[in-house]
Amino acid sequence: MAAREPRFNQHVLIDTTPMPSSIPPVQEVGASSAPLLSASYFIGARCKAYNDDFMKCKTDANGRGEIECLKEGRKVTRCAAGVLEDINKSCLEEFRKHWTCLDDNNQQLWQCRRLERGLNKCVFDNLKLEKTIPGTPENEVPVHLRKKQIFAHSLLSQ
Amino acid sequence: MPQDMPPMGGYEPVQYRRNLPVRGFRPATYLFAIAGVMTYGFYRMGQGIREQNELAREKMWSRIHLIPMLQAEEDRDQVRRYYSQQAMEKELLGAETKAYNSDRFVRPTYAVTPSHVTK
Numbered sequence: 001m002a003a004r005e006p007r008f009n010q011h012v013l014i015d016t017t018p019m020p021s022s023i024p025p026v027q028e029v030g031a032s033s034a035p036l037l038s039a040s041y042f043i044g045a046r047c048k049a050y051n052d053d054f055m056k057c058k059t060d061a062n063g064r065g066e067i068e069c070l071k072e073g074r075k076v077t078r079c080a081a082g083v084l085e086d087i088n089k090s091c092l093e094e095f096r097k098h099w100t101c102l103d104d105n106n107q108q109l110w111q112c113r114r115l116e117r118g119l120n121k122c123v124f125d126n127l128k129l130e131k132t133i134p135g136t137p138e139n140e141v142p143v144h145l146r147k148k149q150i151f152a153h154s155l156l157s158q
Numbered sequence: 159m160p161q162d163m164p165p166m167g168g169y170e171p172v173q174y175r176r177n178l179p180v181r182g183f184r185p186a187t188y189l190f191a192i193a194g195v196m197t198y199g200f201y202r203m204g205q206g207i208r209e210q211n212e213l214a215r216e217k218m219w220s221r222i223h224l225i226p227m228l229q230a231e232e233d234r235d236q237v238r239r240y241y242s243q244q245a246m247e248k249e250l251l252g253a254e255t256k257a258y259n260s261d262r263f264v265r266p267t268y269a270v271t272p273s274h275v276t277k
Contacts, residue, residue, distance in 0.1 A: 015270075
């Protein structure tokens with residue numbers, strides 16, 4: 001895949017032709033990076049099967065994945081959008097606080113543990129999605145559950 | 159002529175050692191104190207490195223969970239442009255030609271620009 005963007009010397013020119021109608025439309029997620037980072041583990045928890053399916057399709061498609069895996073891609077996008085929608089429905093307050101904190105703190109997760117704890121609890125109570133980091137050493141407390149964050153700027157944020 | 163001889167009972171002992179008060183603790187004390195400080199510092203550094211590793215793992219997995227979604231969006235956009243180019247080619251040239259001797263998906267390097275820019 002040639003990963004080179006077309007360059008023009010006058011303006012940013014974007015081809016706005018819509019997708020042919022033979023391909024089912026899907027609403028894009030449209031969230032910016034901080035909400036996505038905040039919700040990433042919940043997206044991962046619920047959409048793991050779709051994600052793995054899509055990535056496997058891309059691997060197996062032998063370079064034609066862009067066209068052949070559109071169906072799997074739509075599923076992935078719908079699932080992720082669904083998770084965000086559910087979080088917005090039941091935990092909007094906590095979610096918004098957490099991703100605003102991430103935005104204000106250079107998207108460093110360890111600066112916002114206090115708000116993250118609230119969000120994780122709310123999401124677990126309402127949506128039954130739990131944040132787990134794979135591959136964490138067995139005998140340690142996972143880093144997102146630790147009371148004290150060594151690298152955090154202020155003690156208040158913990 | 160009489161010779162100079164040492165005084166009776168010999169000379170006084172020569173004072174070669176300085177008679178200054180010794181400041182501070184014994185050297186061994188400093189050695190152990192600094193060893194203690196260093197040990198504590200390395201212990202804290204080890205803790206920090208371990209926490210950094212875990213934070214890196216957390217960041218990496220959050221990205222891993224997001225990649226399929228981002229990739230799907232990008233792919234859809236690329237396919238949309240690709241189909242649009244194909245349609246344009248068909249309209250202008252009457253036939254779809256293949257630029258590459260393989261059926262892999264290749265991101266287009268060039269794109270058609272409008273003859274006059276409106277903005």
